[in-house]
Amino acid sequence: MDKKSVLLIIGGGIAAFKSLELIRLLKTRGLGVTAIMTKAAEQFVTPLSVASLSGNKVYTDLFSLTDEIEMGHIELSRSADLIVVAPATADLIAKMANGLADDLASTTLLATDKKVLIAPAMNVRMWQHAATQRNIAQARRDGVAMVGPNDGEMACGEFGPGRMAEPAEIVAAIEAQFSVPTRSLQGRKVLITAGPTHEPIDPVRYIGNNSSGKQGYAIAEAAVALGAETILISGPVNLPLPPGAQVMPVETAETMLKYTEDELPCDIAIFAAAVADWRVAATSDEKIKKTGSGTPKLDLVENPDILKTIATRKSKRPKIVVGFAAETENVIENAKKKLAAKGCDLIVANDVSPASGVMGGDTNIVHLVSAKGVETWPRMSKREVAQRLMDRLAAMLAQS
């Protein structure tokens, strides 16, 4: 990472204070940091703080005679190895998506030929607004990389997506941009299941669960990044499709199993989906109505056990089979039992009790349970869990 330099554009949001910690972390990693601050950013942190921490002049003005003579804005945009926008305000993202250039930050972003990484940060309603989502989609299409936003409590007191990724996560995303990609799964096929299943009761109702699919989707992204042919069999979720993965949407456990079997053989199969254990024995073709004579009786039957079915196959068993164990108590003990009962090679166990914030959240604490023992990883983002897990599985595959 030595000698690499980052041009950090600080937008005018509450999260601007976190950019100071970001600069500190980047400096301790030996990276050069030059900063541009928008006029709005100066309302939240001072150029003096940014200059002191970065050890470099801070640029704020497009029409500054001295700055233009010293380092023209075009040169500023090209001199860095990577441009990072943190916090990326709704306004800056809109300007990027539409090619506006009416201040130093937006002009620099339009004039650059370097990779741009943004860390969006805004109120949940601003984030969810159709205009912002349109702009984000356009920025992604233009090749802009993104870290976060995370779910969490906002400075404004609301809760939801929009919190800027933590400085350590942004540093990890920056390091990922600089690292030479290892294609350790080139020529390998990886199959991942993710999300919940929906088991129909009648045409409008189903049995489901709260799985967001975030961990499975992050694993698919990590598998693509390592060069694997990646098949993602996904229950109904509300997530952007991971670029490069072949996504097969399903509703029920039975279809999930069928699609999984159709995709064999494969090298690694990771079962991260929260598959419903039961389905309704006889689904109704018509919407079940209230009759006034009591509640309807729903007979349940067990769904196929996808993990066990695949892990215990005599033919076309994937070389490595990984199960996820979502537990609310005795996480490790239950995972050990699951490892033995299902015949898989590894269980990734996580605590999904409401207090853990894992279900639907952006971070995870996982325990890797295998015949060799138990390894507990510290809390990290689901993306980081995914990257570490795929690196580990690639190494296991290389040894097998």
Ligand SMILES: Cc1cc2nc3c(=O)[nH]c(=O)nc-3n(C[C@H](O)[C@H](O)[C@H](O)COP(=O)(O)O)c2cc1C
């Ligand atoms: C107290 C306060 C907090 C704000 N926080 C944010 C924020 O977190 N994200 C955002 O997109 N805009 C936020 N805004 C609005 C921006 O500051 C405003 O859109 C500004 O024009 C952005 O300018 P810039 O994109 O050039 O930095 C905030 C405004 C105020 C007054």
